[in-house]
Amino acid sequence: MRELILNALKDAGVETEGLDESQLLAAYNKLNAPAESNENIGALVAEAVNSAVKPLSDKVESLQAAINSEAEEEKIKLAEQVEGLNIGINKDAALAMGVDGMKSVINANGGEVRFNANTGDAGGRNSDPLADMPAL
Secondary structure, three states, rough: HHHHHHHHHHHHOOOOOOOOHHHHHHHHHHHHHHHHHHHHHHHHHHHHHHHHHHHHHHHHHHHHHHHHHHHHHHHHHHHHHHHHOOOOOHHHHHHHHHHHHHHHHHHOOOOOOOEEEOOOOOOOOOOOOOOOEEEE
């Protein structure tokens, strides 16, 4: 056993000359002590990394929420614009199309109202000749 301890200490670069049995055993035990404390080091490193990453994670979540909010606002505005075209697509149906679908419908219709219920005129223009006359 003594030879095993001496070889381990020499391999680790520990000077063994002049040490008695108890000093050799203490030096050998000291060599093995860091291996046990590595578990604590791992926990400390994990805690340090987690605390360093938390502010970044919070910022990413905040930015993601802002992006989602802006995207939702865009979808609602596009749906209202599609509904305003008066082509028979209500807001809920427009929302079901998605952003690309709504943009496609708006572009296909020139972004203008296609039908005026008062006159039936395409383009939403009021062609009623009496519409501009002052009331009596």
